[in-house]
Amino acid sequence: MSFRIDQLDGIVQFQITRPHIHNAVNFEVMEGLELFLKRLDQPDVHFGVITGEGNKTFCSGGDLSVFHSVRTEQEAYAIHQRMTHILYRLATQPVPVIALINGTAIGGGAEIASACDYRLMRKDAKAGFIQGRLAITSGWGGTTLLQTKGMAYDKLLKLTTEAEPLVAAELEEIGWVTESFEGDKWAAFADFIHKMKTRHPSVAKAYKSILTAPLKERAILDRMLEEARVCSVLWEQQPHHDAVAHFLNRKN
Numbered sequence: 001m002s003f004r005i006d007q008l009d010g011i012v013q014f015q016i017t018r019p020h021i022h023n024a025v026n027f028e029v030m031e032g033l034e035l036f037l038k039r040l041d042q043p044d045v046h047f048g049v050i051t052g053e054g055n056k057t058f059c060s061g062g063d064l065s066v067f068h069s070v071r072t073e074q075e076a077y078a079i080h081q082r083m084t085h086i087l088y089r090l091a092t093q094p095v096p097v098i099a100l101i102n103g104t105a106i107g108g109g110a111e112i113a114s115a116c117d118y119r120l121m122r123k124d125a126k127a128g129f130i131q132g133r134l135a136i137t138s139g140w141g142g143t144t145l146l147q148t149k150g151m152a153y154d155k156l157l158k159l160t161t162e163a164e165p166l167v168a169a170e171l172e173e174i175g176w177v178t179e180s181f182e183g184d185k186w187a188a189f190a191d192f193i194h195k196m197k198t199r200h201p202s203v204a205k206a207y208k209s210i211l212t213a214p215l216k217e218r219a220i221l222d223r224m225l226e227e228a229r230v231c232s233v234l235w236e237q238q239p240h241h242d243a244v245a246h247f248l249n250r251k252n
């Protein structure tokens with residue numbers, strides 16, 4: 001199984017359980033995220049958390065060993081639009097979700113974290129929109145989400161265009177990381193939500209609903225789907241296929 005969902009004390013935890021492949025997203029992880037979203041709909045759920053198993057990686061994005069067989073724009077768009085809908089639902093459903101970034105979060109992994117309400121990141125971990133290294137752009141709506149949530153235009157353009165992973169302190173400075181931590185991730189998580197948990201659960205949901213109003217405009221989902229389409233166009237091009245082949249064969 002590529003994921004695990006647990007529920008404890010009003011908190012639903014989603015973990016990608018593929019540490020051997022840096023918690024890359026395959027079709028089973030996508031199904032898991034869809035199940036996680038359904039669980040968040042339950043009235044007794046007050047917070048959600050997404051993390052990766054192990055202490056090295058949160059998520060390394062799409063599983064290139066699976067997706068390298070995806071060659072055409074149409075095939076690529078089928079995957080990207082599905083992930084875009086998942087991220088849109090994650091961002092706009094009422095339960096606050098924390099990305100507990102226990103390690104590297106790159107490519108689609110950084111997009112998943114961007115769709116969460118908070119990013120709690122281990123101090124020495126690195127994260128970034130590294131899609132440009134593969135001659136593609138973000139394909140799951142992450143850039144549109146960050147802009148709509150208010151990230152500064154120039155910081156976002158630099159982050160996505162340079163395609164370099166950054167450490168937590170650098171990402172905190174540009175407004176992507178909410179807080180950083182050292183030590184045990186679950187202790188850091190408990191500490192992070194401690195005060196919020198003392199308020200009535202309807203408070204956090206109500207504020208999320210108020211603050212996500214701009215995301216709920218139909219135009220935002222359309223823009224995210226356009227982002228998925230732009231990525232799919234680049235996906236079909238030779239520079240992308242060459243970059244993926246280079247990554248997969250780099251140890252030969």
Ligand SMILES: CCCC(=O)SCCNC(=O)CCNC(=O)[C@H](O)C(C)(C)COP(=O)(O)OP(=O)(O)OC[C@H]1O[C@@H](n2cnc3c(N)ncnc32)[C@H](O)[C@@H]1OP(=O)(O)O
Nearest residue numbers: 020021022024060061062063064065107108109138139140
């Ligand atoms: C629109 C969405 C687009 C996307 O998300 S595209 C995917 C973007 N992600 C990437 O390009 C990630 C590439 N991975 C890396 O840079 C590195 O593997 C990473 C995560 C920094 C870890 O580096 P290291 O600690 O040196 O580990 P390593 O490279 O030896 O990796 C161990 C095994 O995991 C594999 N792996 C890591 N990330 C993967 C991925 N996303 N898809 C498929 N396989 C992946 C890697 O190939 C290696 O496999 P093996 O042991 O050589 O068989």
